[in-house]
Amino acid sequence: MRFGKLLKIGLAFALMLVLAACGSDDEGTKNKEKKEVNLVYVEWDTEIASTHVVGQVLEDLGYDTTLTPLDNGVMWEALAKGEVDGMVSAWLPQTHAPQVEKYKDKIVDLGENLTGAKIGMVVPSYMDVNSIEDLTDEAGKTITGIDPGANMTATTENAYKEYSNLEGWNVLTSSGGAMTAALSQAIEKNEEIIVTGWSPHWKFNAFDLKYLDDPKGIYGAEEYIGTFARKGLKEDNPGAYSVLKNFHWTAEDIESVMFDIMEGSDPKEAAKKWIKDNEDKVSEWTKDVK
16 A cells, blocks of 8 residues: 555656646747747848847847848738738838838837938939929939839839829839949949939938939928837737837937948848947847846
8 A cells, every 4th residue: 555655656746747847848938939039121221230230139138030021012011910020110101101001900019210211312412403393304214213112112103193294204113222333333424313212321421412302292201210010029029029119229320330231241240340339229228128
């Protein structure tokens, strides 16, 4: 009897150890899952810089961080479907207003991360034109744009509806990198070129440029860059959520990262450099991570 009782106690104790081990494995799996973060971005110079900085901050905190470049429309859809965790690439209140309106019930607005942004048509300062409504046949009636899925491209393609002088003009779609390459080549030859531009951007430091006046306001006024997260991120991953919510910096900050990338630095290395030089600012972003 005594042996049988001891055997039962031993089996019960062994079962407790197995359950504890399983529970520990489950908890470890959960913690591992909570340490995974997927940030999405459009391959514009500003968003490459900002996303790599935030991604590196999360990586430094121990997160397994994935940075996924997507077309603008696909980016918003992926976030709304919960396929990615967040992004710091929303230009508002106008540029990405259609996407926010479409998905507002499926995404979480974490507010602005940079103020004082601007978009519009940009030309070299040596060009003798100052307003969109004064354009006639400059640059062969061609505007060099960025990717076809960008709201700024769509706005520019429809500009003739507001500016009758643009009837018959062509928007050449490409990418942010192709646009700046074309701009650089034109300036080197002192040729006319009109691009869809935005600031902050390193090109305004590298070249003498100006925005064309937009009296009809098709590009809107001053914008800000905002942060959005998928629904449920706060509950699933409060640490990453708090970093995204606390992320704020300036035009000077982002331009310094963009400039290093433009000069040849890998985006990850440029992000590490900025983080090392701005530990006080980064500590504000990470202050709520436990």
